[in-house]
Amino acid sequence: xxxxxxxxxxxxxxxxxxxxxxxxxxxxxxxxxxxxxxxxxxxxxxxxxxxxxxxxxxxxxxxxxxxxxxxxxxxxxxxxxxxxxxxxxxxxxxxxxxxxxxxxxxxxxxxxxxxxxxxxxxxxxxxx
Numbered sequence: 001x002x003x004x005x006x007x008x009x010x011x012x013x014x015x016x017x018x019x020x021x022x023x024x025x026x027x028x029x030x031x032x033x034x035x036x037x038x039x040x041x042x043x044x045x046x047x048x049x050x051x052x053x054x055x056x057x058x059x060x061x062x063x064x065x066x067x068x069x070x071x072x073x074x075x076x077x078x079x080x081x082x083x084x085x086x087x088x089x090x091x092x093x094x095x096x097x098x099x100x101x102x103x104x105x106x107x108x109x110x111x112x113x114x115x116x117x118x119x120x121x122x123x124x125x126x127x128x
Contacts, residue, residue, distance in 0.1 A: 048074035049081060056115045058085045063109055064118035065100070066090040075118045089114060093124070100128060 003010045006018040006025075021039060028037035041047040052074070056062065062082065064075030069092045073080040076088030089112040091105045109117060119128050 044072070045074050048072065052082060052086070052116070056086065059087065060116070061087040061089065061112055061114040062116045062118060063089045063091060063105070063112060063114040065120075065124055066092050069093040070124050071118075072120070075120075099126060100124060102128065 002014040002017045004014075006022050009018070024039040025037045028034065028039055041050060052062070062076055064082075065071035067073065067075070067077055069090075071090070074082050076086065076090060077083045078088075082088070089108055091100060091108055093099065094101050105117070
């Protein structure tokens, strides 16, 4: 998700988000015969839930950044819906480099064969 509204975001780089949101608004207005529609989730957690439910099924595997290493509750924590509905494997930030070792992520992905790998800039702001 992105804060603000299409064409009026608080930060740059949201052109693709604007396209998707405008499409969703148009479809919601048509579906409900409404003059206006707001399709924005009220939080990042809700946005993450929508994505997970849309892309994978209960019992599928996800690979996400460990919470203690900058991940999010919705990236597979046991107390969250994501940790209850999905099988979870986690990758980590290297303590020496403060970076994610992408070769280690590849090894974990090959080992666990997740249906979805979560790599979110909101959780890890460096280049992956």
